[in-house]
Amino acid sequence: MKKIVLFWHRRDLRQHDNAGLAAALQSGYPVVPLFIYDREILDLLPSRRDARVTFIYDEVERLSQQTEQAGGTLLAYYGKPLEVFAQLVRQYEVAAVYTNEDYEPYAAVRDKAVAELLQQAGAELRLYKDQVIFAKKEILSKSETPPKVFGAYSKAWLAALRDEHLLPYPSRELFTAENLAQLAGAAPRPTLEQMNFERFEQEVPAAELPAEELVRNYHLTRDKPGLVNSSTRRSVHLRFGTLSVRELMQQARALNPKLLNELIWRDFFMMLLWHFPDMATESYDPRLRRVPYRNNEAEFRAWCEGRTGYPLVDAGMRELNQTGYLPNRARIAAAGFLVKHLLIDWRWGDRYFADKLLDYDMAQNVGNWQWMAGTGAVAAPWFRVYSPQSQQEQYDPAWAYVRQWIPEFGTSQYAKPIVEHKFARERAISTFRAAYQNQE
Numbered sequence: 247m248k249k250i251v252l253f254w255h256r257r258d259l260r261q262h263d264n265a266g267l268a269a270a271l272q273s274g275y276p277v278v279p280l281f282i283y284d285r286e287i288l289d290l291l292p293s294r295r296d297a298r299v300t301f302i303y304d305e306v307e308r309l310s311q312q313t314e315q316a317g318g319t320l321l322a323y324y325g326k327p328l329e330v331f332a333q334l335v336r337q338y339e340v341a342a343v344y345t346n347e348d349y350e351p352y353a354a355v356r357d358k359a360v361a362e363l364l365q366q367a368g369a370e371l372r373l374y375k376d377q378v379i380f381a382k383k384e385i386l387s388k389s390e391t392p393p394k395v396f397g398a399y400s401k402a403w404l405a406a407l408r409d410e411h412l413l414p415y416p417s418r419e420l421f422t423a424e425n426l427a428q429l430a431g432a433a434p435r436p437t438l439e440q441m442n443f444e445r446f447e448q449e450v451p452a453a454e455l456p457a458e459e460l461v462r463n464y465h466l467t468r469d470k471p472g473l474v475n476s477s478t479r480r481s482v483h484l485r486f487g488t489l490s491v492r493e494l495m496q497q498a499r500a501l502n503p504k505l506l507n508e509l510i511w512r513d514f515f516m517m518l519l520w521h522f523p524d525m526a527t528e529s530y531d532p533r534l535r536r537v538p539y540r541n542n543e544a545e546f547r548a549w550c551e552g553r554t555g556y557p558l559v560d561a562g563m564r565e566l567n568q569t570g571y572l573p574n575r576a577r578i579a580a581a582g583f584l585v586k587h588l589l590i591d592w593r594w595g596d597r598y599f600a601d602k603l604l605d606y607d608m609a610q611n612v613g614n615w616q617w618m619a620g621t622g623a624v625a626a627p628w629f630r631v632y633s634p635q636s637q638q639e640q641y642d643p644a645w646a647y648v649r650q651w652i653p654e655f656g657t658s659q660y661a662k663p664i665v666e667h668k669f670a671r672e673r674a675i676s677t678f679r680a681a682y683q684n685q686e
């Protein structure tokens with residue numbers, strides 16, 4: 247049997263500008279692209295009707311068709327990665343498995359176990375940096391520690407950036423019959439039904455670069471959730487790698503420094519999660535690990551369903567529930583309100599977003615939630631409690647966003663405020679202050 251190399255797609259569902267795939271295609275061995283519908287992840291989802299699974303499924307099918315057209319075979323399995331690889335090394339002569347790095351805590355454990363299994367079979371797991379520009383320890387502070395101030399990180403990031411960092415990898419050009427293996431008798435790819443998932447589509451913009459005009463105006467529109475196309479809406483594509491971050495960075499670098507800055511935040515949170523995997527479940531700041539949150543279930547439900555009586559928060563939560571997306575400003579309003587006004591543990595909100603957001607990404611979600619709660623490595627000050635009224639005046643002055651998502655707004659049907667702002671603000675500040683003082 248002829249030796250092959252497997253290219254394991256994970257958060258990089260594309261053939262163009264793909265670092266690990268380009269390396270695999272230059273390995274000298276015929277390449278077989280592979281996708282594993284990972285039961286370690288999928289079995290934990292709260293619903294079998296999940297738009298992200300449908301999205302991934304459609305993308306894998308598209309990749310498979312493209313692979314066949316190019317003269318190769320894409321393998322797809324539903325199972326646990328270790329079991330799938332154990333079977334693959336029995337069935338094929340695998341010289342190596344190429345893949346792109348993933349910085350989440352589960353991925354680190356999984357990849358280590360897969361590397362060990364492959365090693366026993368005489369093969370190697372080769373990892374490439376693809377989904378960020380700088381990873382792990384590439385940007386460190388002067389004391390050789392991960393920077394915990396975003397300003398210092400972004401300054402160092404910009405100083406380190408060279409044109410080469412944003413150049414595309416030639417994976418599409420190399421994706422030819424000569425570099426691919428065609429497998430006879432490959433196992434059929436699983437269908438959504440076989441994996442026990444229902445098809446559930448939510449609207450996603452095309453996986454291409456946003457219009458130039460949008461990017462040029464981004465700094466003027468990004469904080470206006472009531473505008474159509476106020477931001478790029480490319481987060482889903484960055485999450486699943488259907489768009490290359492290098493391409494979007496190139497465009498942002500040329501046209502809008504504010505957009506580039508937001509993309510640097512993305513690198514930053516990925517870097518932090520890799521260094522501090524515990525921040526996925528614990529407040530980064532140890533002094534704020536024992537805040538006596540109220541965690542009132544009925545109030546949490548009201549927040550989830552957009553019934554707090556605070557229009558910007560409610561509009562955001564309803565948009566999230568209906569579409570799987572919400573604009574950054576509405577995420578900020580909703581997160582701040584949950585933690586400060588209702589004194590509910592940020593992890594409850596993090597979990598709810600994780601279940602609902604199409605673009606859910608552990609590093610970005612946890613990083614931003616902890617920033618909002620004031621508990622993170624970089625954080626808004628714990629005593630900052632946004633005023634819902636001034637947020638409304640500043641970001642949705644004509645009430646366009648609110649009216650779009652709350653049809654009963656302005657009628658007696660709309661909820662009364664769940665809590666009074668001034669009272670809630672003082673309660674939050676005294677609770678957080680006490681938590682701090684108890685630790686000192």
Ligand SMILES: Cc1cc2nc3c(=O)[nH]c(=O)nc-3n(C[C@H](O)[C@H](O)[C@H](O)COP(=O)(O)OP(=O)(O)OC[C@H]3O[C@@H](n4cnc5c(N)ncnc54)[C@H](O)[C@@H]3O)c2cc1C
Nearest residue numbers: 477478479480481508512574577581605606607610611614
């Ligand atoms: C509480 C909270 C939770 C969040 N959870 C997620 C999440 O799970 N997944 C996610 O991708 N983003 C998350 N964000 C960040 C941000 O809100 C979204 O990335 C953004 O709204 C997506 O819309 P867009 O693609 O139009 O962004 P744009 O404004 O067009 O920005 C372009 C890209 O830059 C990156 N970006 C923008 N803002 C941020 C930010 N604050 N932090 C990190 N990266 C950023 C994203 O990759 C985004 O797609 C969260 C923010 C908050 C406040």
